[in-house]
Amino acid sequence: MDQPAAASDKTPRTSRGRRTLRKLLDAAAVEFGEKGFHEASISSITGRANVALGTFYTYFDSKDALFRALVADMSEAVKASAREAIHEGMGALEVERAALADFLKFAREHREIYRIIDEAEFVDPASYRRHYETIADRFVERLKGGGNSGELRGGLGEVHAWALMGMNVFVGLRYAVWGEGREDLDRIAEEVNLLIARGIEATEG
Amino acid sequence: MDQPAAASDKTPRTSRGRRTLRKLLDAAAVEFGEKGFHEASISSITGRANVALGTFYTYFDSKDALFRALVADMSEAVKASAREAIHEGMGALEVERAALADFLKFAREHREIYRIIDEAEFVDPASYRRHYETIADRFVERLKGGGNSGELRGGLGEVHAWALMGMNVFVGLRYAVWGEGREDLDRIAEEVNLLIARGIEATEG
Incomplete structure (x- = not known):
């Protein structure tokens, strides 16, 4: 999961940015998985990721955009895992x-x-x-x-x-x-x- | 779909009652299918079924109860259709x-x-x-x-x-x-x- 998917114009260019994006996606997987989309909140996701709330918007425009990126990221993760097998x-x-x-x-x-x-x-x-x-x-x-x-x-x-x-x-x-x-x-x-x-x-x- | 499922204590005993229940379940299938559970409303379902709003509660305690009955009814309908084939x-x-x-x-x-x-x-x-x-x-x-x-x-x-x-x-x-x-x-x-x-x-x- 080294190259997480994100809104193209918000793709991070530094390794630190990619790490933050990875933390947001991992936190989102836990949050959406536990609560479902409607109950999930951006503030709870940034809390889980230990990232400042304002930083979220550097990476995603909305909860919807994060969810879309997460689905693409999970598809990619399944594919990457299969490739290794x-x-x-x-x-x-x-x-x-x-x-x-x-x-x-x-x-x-x-x-x-x-x-x-x-x-x-x-x-x-x-x-x-x-x-x-x-x-x-x-x-x-x-x-x-x-x-x-x-x-x-x-x-x-x-x-x-x-x-x-x-x-x-x-x-x-x-x-x-x-x-x-x-x-x-x-x-x-x-x-x-x-x-x-x-x-x-x-x-x- | 002659014997629709409903909350057991609210199972209709008359053929007229069973017809009303059938109308509510058919209307619910359209409403939930089009709008999804959260956007669906009891008043819209009774409107589609051409049944008075108050009548709804003769059959179901809540939108949740109707949804559960609809899932059971659809399972039964698939099963009944397969039996005929x-x-x-x-x-x-x-x-x-x-x-x-x-x-x-x-x-x-x-x-x-x-x-x-x-x-x-x-x-x-x-x-x-x-x-x-x-x-x-x-x-x-x-x-x-x-x-x-x-x-x-x-x-x-x-x-x-x-x-x-x-x-x-x-x-x-x-x-x-x-x-x-x-x-x-x-x-x-x-x-x-x-x-x-x-x-x-x-x-x-």
Whole structure:
């Protein structure tokens, strides 16, 4: 999360500025996650971040602008986390397994992410839709790549991308966000991976 | 939607009462769907339903109570619609295909259902969780039934249930709610069905 997103004309140019922006975004994640958008307040966020109230406006025009930046920042954080979990040389199915296992662990550590992304549907519908469309685009790329390499069957595309994304989101909701913290997330990612690899139909013989 | 849910002590006993309750729930679906919970008002809902404001309190104690009843009513409506799409003698995979096709058509006709269920996460978290847990339980039953009949492989359970439910929810979001209304929902349900039947791995030979 080294390069947090902010309103473009307010992007900080110094490392100190970037640190302050990071503190504001981290405080906002806690505040919005605990209280929701409507109850959250700028003064409480600056208090949590240990930043002067006036400083807030150096970075954001409003609570809405901060919320939008937070959604973009969280999308980026999920993506960055997944990138670290995936290595050159992994096959297409192995990539999906590793990305899901990583996402489940990320969501367990950042349970507030669900509440914040979900609230974007109401606070900032465009961010909400962009969040999922962007992720779906990456699924499509990976599925087509797997088809080209011959590991996956041909003809995979957008429908399959949304299906796989939905699986991951709901498995994360159940086991990472609503879980008790003891579930074996690697094993769960493996079960989902077997489901997407071979389906649920009984094999003959 | 013949037997709408309401606060138990306020359940209407006459057919006229049930019709009024139905009108209030239908008006609430439009109002909450358009404005969201916080902006919605009881007076606007009774206006839409063409019911006197005072009559509202014969049926519900508050806007919160109406919202909870609406979430339960929508869960029931989805379930009832799926029941009609499924017939005796269908195989386990055929049931999943028919249920998804039906759900996609239902969601296209009732796009407000996503916004209302999703807003329950914030307005009434217990209803939100119960909604999905109830659906997941039905998936588990069907998957185990399919395993017992030999059509599906053994060992299917809760993880697969949440995965399949998530697929359906997200495919519905993309093609029924955010769709242009021209997508071939039957074809989409078939593609998802092939995905869950046999997966995405290339078959050898």
